[in-house]
Amino acid sequence: MSIQKEIPELLKAGVINQETASRILDYYRIEKGTSNNRFFIVFGVLGAIITGLGIILIIAHNWDELSRFTRTIFAFLPLVIGQILCAYVLMKRRQSTAWREAGAAFLFFAVGASISLVSQVYNIPGNLGSFLLTWMLLCFPLIYVMRSSIVSLLYLAGITFYACEIGYWSFPTSFPYLFWPLFLLITPHYYLFREKSRSNFINFHNWLVPLSLVIVLGAFSKYHEEFMFTAYISLLGLLYLIGDSEFFRGNKLRNNGYKIIGSLGTVGLLLASSFDWFWESLRRKDLELAELINAPEFLAFIIISLLAMGMFYFNQKNRSLIDIKPLSPIFILFMITFFLGFFSSIAVVLINIYILGLGILIIREGGNQNHLGILNFGLLIITALVTCRFFDTDLSFVFRGIMFVLVGTGFFAANYWLLKKRKVNE
């Protein structure tokens, strides 16, 4: 740390006193200590994961020269080693995150290795989905017993894989309803560790949880894809609102997967629905209410939208009306427009107006907060909108040309204005 070298000089010059100097030194000593510990965790966990995966690969070779008895013994060997390791950690090293995480990660893979070897020896066909399900169920208690975040992450990846296998990749596909209770099993762990909001494990969760939800939701779509589209808008709105809640306010943006996935996803889907073909197919659709109520897409849409509205209310409760972020109410506007879209072609115009408005409001927000990143995000939204319209051949060339020129000059003007404002403030 360069500041530590400066301390004697600062002391000499009388800028700080002896007490401040020793407090600064103490602070960096503690910080350094935790960073050492962090290395330990990273290497411990990586070592355990790589060894575990290696064991699975060695097993997948399928040693058919060995007798059934020998192979059965080998199936239990890594499992028992992992269990002994974890028992040791629980008894002697319970305070060490590195030991707990590494032991639990190793046992996680040992369980997978053991059931896959048994399936091999007895030629058990059980498809990949049921194999993953057994594996994840056998390992989820480790999240709580070992207080292991890495198992929680692996489990989350595992159940997402399971849901994709069942819902997208196998034939015939079925709805992975089991994903939801499986997902709920990790929420207490996630919640209990919330105070450690600066921990990297929680940061990984903050990315993996929204990612997993976005991936899995589509597996519940069969006949009413257009409702899945609105369900997705509501889900992305919900994710954005979670990312924008008080709890995440202090977090760095790069650790806030909810906000990034939520805002990029919302803008992306809005742009996709800014073309008329999306609404054209909607207007041609004959919807029967009875059929719709039973559709899983419709159910998903209702549940997620209610959750998102609840979150919207919760966020807005203690804030003034002016403080509404431009992206937060988009999902509600889209919902209204979507139902209008069944009857009228005005929907596509409204969507284009929303995107334009969103872009302008975000640019304004960037200006108010003196934040170049936000300002340019707003400009990019408008650029994307204009680019989409570039492909709408029913608009005249001159009109499109003027739009491009305007947006291009807008880019220069807005950035120049903000930089100048900064200079004046300095």
Add this chain to the structure above:
Amino acid sequence: MNNKKILLGVFVLVALIQLFVPANMIWSREKVLSEGTEYKFKTAPIDPNDPFRGKYISLNFEQNTVEVENADDWIMEQEVYAILTKDEDGYAKISSVEKERPDGEEEYVQAKAFFVSFNGSNKLSLEFPFDRFYMEESKAYDAELVYRESQIDSSQVTYALVSIKNGEAVLKDVMIDGVSIKEIVKSNKDREAEEKTDL
């Protein structure tokens, strides 16, 4: 201290379940192998692979369809029970299919309805729970080649040797003319190695 004991207790329970599940899988299969009846299912293998469990030969069975009274009664992925008999050459044959577990003397195997023909022939095809035969990674492809050769030579018969008890089935081996496919691949490899050294 008390908290530690509870945690350790829970861990021991989890560890026991983790041991019990694979042990139980082994136990039930061993029982079928030692006490079950052997059946030979004529088959047609190919070799895909599974990311966790390695290479296997996927088996398609010749005798996997059965005539039903009304095709509309059956749906895809439905659990069914296939009643088994043997034909004059001793190969397994489905005599009928039922939705409820049979309680009589007849031998049966639990399977899944896979495809229902609606062209009036009322044929129901089944998916047997023993369609994977795991092989060592270097042998799986050779096994497929050996199988293809055996198909060209119509005098050879490929079949799966399956042990069946109370509806549960365990695949023991895949045979070509009574010889294990593992043995054939192994002797082919040995012969190739010998030819190489002779050269």
